[in-house]
Amino acid sequence: MHIVAVGGGGFSDSGTLTPLDQYLLHLTGRERPRVCFIGTASGDSDRYAAMFYRAYAPVASPSDLVLFGAPDRDDVARLFDQDMIFVGGGNTANMLSVWRLHGVDELLRQVWRAGTVIAGISAGAICWFEGCLTDSFGTQLAPLRDGLGLLKGSACPHLSSDPLRRARYVEEIAAGNLSDGYGIEDGAALHFVGTELHAVISEVAGKSGSWFELSDGVVKETRLDAVELPGARPG
Numbered sequence: 332m333h334i335v336a337v338g339g340g341g342f343s344d345s346g347t348l349t350p351l352d353q354y355l356l357h358l359t360g361r362e363r364p365r366v367c368f369i370g371t372a373s374g375d376s377d378r379y380a381a382m383f384y385r386a387y388a389p390v391a392s393p394s395d396l397v398l399f400g401a402p403d404r405d406d407v408a409r410l411f412d413q414d415m416i417f418v419g420g421g422n423t424a425n426m427l428s429v430w431r432l433h434g435v436d437e438l439l440r441q442v443w444r445a446g447t448v449i450a451g452i453s454a455g456a457i458c459w460f461e462g463c464l465t466d467s468f469g470t471q472l473a474p475l476r477d478g479l480g481l482l483k484g485s486a487c488p489h490l491s492s493d494p495l496r497r498a499r500y501v502e503e504i505a506a507g508n509l510s511d512g513y514g515i516e517d518g519a520a521l522h523f524v525g526t527e528l529h530a531v532i533s534e535v536a537g538k539s540g541s542w543f544e545l546s547d548g549v550v551k552e553t554r555l556d557a558v559e560l561p562g563a564r565p566g
Contacts, residue, residue, distance in 0.1 A: 332443055332444060332446065332524065332525050333358050333448045333449065333450075333522065333523070333524060334443065334449045334450070334459050334481065334482060334522075334523045335354075335355055335358070335448070335449070335450040335451075335520050335521070335522050335523070336450075336451065336456035336457065336459065336460075336482075336486060336488075336513075336515060336520060336521045336523070337351060337450065337451065337452040337453075337455075337456050337488075337515070337519075337520040338452075338453075338456060338488045338489060338490060338491075338514075338515030338516050338517050338518070338519050338520065338538075338540065339452065339453065339488060339489050339491075339492060339515075339516070339517030339518060340452070340517055340518045340519075340520075340534055340535065341452055341534075342382060342383060342386035342387070343379075343382065343419065343420060343452050343453075344517075345386075346382050346385060346386065347385070347386055348386045348387070348389075348390065349534055349562075350534040350560035350561060350562040350563055351518075351520055351532070351534045351560065352386065352387070353560070353562075354520075354532060354560055355415060355417070355448065355450050356390060356391065356415070358415070358448045359414040359415050359448050360414075361414050363390070363391055363392055364391050364392070364414035364415055365391070365392045365394070365412060365413045365414045365415070366387055366391045366392070366393050366394070366413065366414065366415045366416075366417060367393075367394045367395060367396055367409065367410060367413045367415070367416050367417070368380060368383040368384075368387075368393065368394070368395040368396070368417050368418075368419065369395070369396045369398075369416060369417070369418045369419065369435075369455070370383075370395060370397075370419045370421070371396075371398050371399075371418075371419075371421075371425075371426040371429050371430065371435075372418070372419055372420055372421025372422050372423060372425065372426035372453075372454040372455065373419055373420065373421035373422075374399060374421070374422075374425075375397045375398065375399045376419075376421075379419050380395045383395065383417070383419070391415075394409065394413075396409070396410065396435075398429050398430075398433055398435065399429075402433055407433060407434070407435060407438065408438075410435075410438050410439070410442050410447075411438075411441075411442055411445075413442065413447055414447065414448065415447065415448040415449075415450065416439070416442065416447060416448070416449055416450070417450050417451060417452075417455070418449075418450070418451030418452075418454070418455030418456075418458065419451070419452060419453075419454070419455050420451075420452045420453030420454045420455055420488075421453070421454050422454065422467045423454040423457060423458055423463060423465045423467045423475060424465065424467035424468065424475055425467065426454055426458065427458060427475075427477070427478070427479070436479055439479070440479070440481065443481060452488075453488045453489065454467075454488075456486065456488050456515060456520075456521075457478065457485075457486040457487065457488055458478055458479055459478065459479055459481045459482045459486075460478045460479075460480070460481075460482045460483070460484055460485055460486040460512065460513075461476070461478050461480045461482070461483060461484060461485060461510060462474060462475060462476040462477075462478050462484075462485040462486075462509045462510060462512070463475050463478055463485055463486050463487065463509075463512075464485070464486075464487040464496065464499060464500045464503060464509065472495060472496065472499045474503045474508040474509045476508070476509070481526070482523060482526055483510075483526060484510050484511050484512040484513065485504070485509040485510050485511070485512030485513075486512050486513045486514075486515065487500040487512070487513070487514045487515070488515050488517075489515075489516075489517055490514040490515055490516045490517075490540070490541070491516035491517050491518075491538060492516075492517045496514070497514060497552075500512075500514055500543060501543065501550045501552075504543055504545050504550050505545060505548070505549075505550050507545075511542070511543060511544040511545060512542075512543055513528075513540055513541070513542060513543070514540060514541045514543060514552070515540045516538040516539060516540060517535070517538065518533055518534050518535030518538035518566075519531060519532065519533045519534075519535070519538040519539050519540055519557055520532050520533075521540055530558055531555045531556065531557040531558065532557060532558050532559075532560055533557040533558070533559050533560065533563060534559075534560050534562070534563050534564065535563060535564055535565075535566050536559060536563055536564070536565050536566040537566035538557065538566060539554060539555050539556070539557035540554075540555045540557070541553060541554050541555060542555060
């Protein structure tokens, strides 16, 4: 059971396949895996889906799940036929609400337990945790405490590209609004096998993630060792 939480990067930034995407494809163990893109967090943006197809079509059998409008039950059921599911970034709170309305949250739990590789960036990275720091409610950043809970603790993406995130994440953990958790820098990802952190990987030199833990009223940040992927670019 794999979950790969990407802090930022991959095809979403470049429009082409990157070392992070190659890592995800390798996890499927398939020569040409079936990969479904879920763009709910961006309102099923056509542009975002087009980026996904351009990047993945040469190496995979791509599809996407559209939930805005009137989703077809057969389209939702196709999640069971995928080797990998990639969840795009955007508004985490809106995405979770739509998923729950259509039962996609429970289907994702089922396919994850059945062995489908689950991956996502930004909103698609933090939704798997119990809670997260998000800009879903505005630029001020706020805690969201009803994540899917497949992974324990909380998470915060874009730790290196948004100067406000680290301080706000520490504040919310210190206040008890979020549990201990992970901050993920752009260009890095956390790879969980089952519910345990298996590896931190990076496609940008020097990028990684951190573990934030509240102890005796103080939040301590412990930087995690990352493995640079083949083809990683300079930081």
